[in-house]
Amino acid sequence: xxxxxxxxxxxxxxxxxxxxxxxxxxxxxxxxxxxxxxxxxxxxxxxxxxxxxxxxxxxxxxxxxxxxxxxxxxxxxxxxxxxxxxxxxxxxxxxxxxxxxxxxxxxxxxxxxxxxxxxxxxxxxxxxxxxxxxxxxxxxxxxxxxxxxxxxxxxxxxxxxxxxxxxxxxxxxxxxxxxxxxxxxxxxxxxxxxxxxxxxxxxxxxxxxxxxxxxxxxxxxxxxxxxxxxxxx
Numbered sequence: 001x002x003x004x005x006x007x008x009x010x011x012x013x014x015x016x017x018x019x020x021x022x023x024x025x026x027x028x029x030x031x032x033x034x035x036x037x038x039x040x041x042x043x044x045x046x047x048x049x050x051x052x053x054x055x056x057x058x059x060x061x062x063x064x065x066x067x068x069x070x071x072x073x074x075x076x077x078x079x080x081x082x083x084x085x086x087x088x089x090x091x092x093x094x095x096x097x098x099x100x101x102x103x104x105x106x107x108x109x110x111x112x113x114x115x116x117x118x119x120x121x122x123x124x125x126x127x128x129x130x131x132x133x134x135x136x137x138x139x140x141x142x143x144x145x146x147x148x149x150x151x152x153x154x155x156x157x158x159x160x161x162x163x164x165x166x167x168x169x170x171x172x173x174x175x176x177x178x179x180x181x182x183x184x185x186x187x188x189x190x191x192x193x194x195x196x197x198x199x200x201x202x203x204x205x206x207x208x209x210x211x212x213x214x215x216x217x218x219x220x221x222x223x224x225x226x227x228x229x230x231x232x233x
Contacts, residue, residue, distance in 0.1 A: 003194035008059045012157075012190050013199050015056070017213065019049050022158075022196075024216040030132075031165055033227065036219035037196075039158045041077060041129035053157075054084025055092060056190050057127060060155055061085065062093050064188045068152045069122030071099040074140050082127040085155070102143055120147035126154040131187065133164065134175045141183060151185050158196075159189035161228045174229045193224055 016022035020043050027038040044053045061068075071089075073082025079101040086099040098118030105114070124144050131137060137154060144151050156176075163170040171178070176187045203214040 003192070003198045005191075005195040005198050006063070008056065009191045009195055010199055012056045013196055015052060016157075019044055024213055024220075036216055036223050039130065039160075041081070041157050050080060050084050051087070053081070054086075054088035057081065057085035057155060057157075058088035058093055060188055060190045061089065061125070062095075064153070064155070064186070066125060066153050066155075066186065066188065067123060068097060068125035070118050070120060070124045070149070071097055071127055072120065072124050072140065072144070073099065073101040073127050074136055075102050075104050078126070078128045081129065085127050102140075115143070115147070120144055120149040122149060123152035124149045125152045128154065129157050130160070131156055131175050131179060134179045134182075137179050137183075151183060153186040153188060154179065155188045155190075157190050159187070159192035161193040161224070163227055163229055170227065177229065193220070193228060197221060197224065 013022065016039070021040055023038050024036060025038075027035045029035050041053075044050055071082045071086050073079045082099045082101060086097055089095040089097055100115055100117035100120060103114045103116065120143070126137065126140055126144075128136070131154070141151060159174075159176055161174055161176075163172070163174055165171070173181070176189075179185075180187050197217060197220055200214050200217040200220065
């Protein structure tokens with residue numbers, strides 16, 4: 001059964017492919033798995049691309065209905081993502097939300113501390129690129145809790161919907177599902193693997209089209225069936 005995909009999510013997939021942030025082929029991951037696709041948000045690296053990426057984050061935030069007082073971007077990738085999302089929310093959704101990010105090492109002079117930007121207070125929405133193992137989110141949660149704030153949720157670019165290795169088998173849940181269960185908060189993605197697969201399978205197959213990525217759908221489906229989890233969209 002195909003996953004429902006919104007027009008802005010289809011636009012995001014096409015945008016990610018055009019920027020080279022979403023690629024297809026064979027990629028060896030840190031886990032040792034050979035994935036038929038690879039996503040790297042660090043390849044959105046021009047002013048125009050980052051501005052457009054922020055608009056996709058803003059659309060996902062608006063669609064989620066999550067209310068938040070502060071956007072937080074974990075160092076380092078999350079810094080530009082949170083800033084671009086804050087700008088897009090103000091410019092395109094009339095929501096002027098403060099944002100903050102952390103330093104990797106606390107500053108010992110001047111104002112001191114390890115938080116730059118807005119104070120972490122109220123409901124904090126975490127903006128990041130992906131969640132692989134959940135380790136980074138665990139660290140962010142400590143920062144938020146130490147500030148006396150609460151996490152409203154997490155927004156990421158792509159949910160791989162993939163189970164982590166466990167001994168000779170697999171964890172029963174994905175890293176994202178584990179984060180949601182542990183912290184009782186939602187993790188929202190601009191797009192997930194099922195939606196990406198729906199998009200690829202909907203593209204007309206043309207042997208003469210060098211940009212016909214539908215030929216990768218079968219490999220991605222097999223990878224999902226082996227390592228993935230299924231969830232409602």
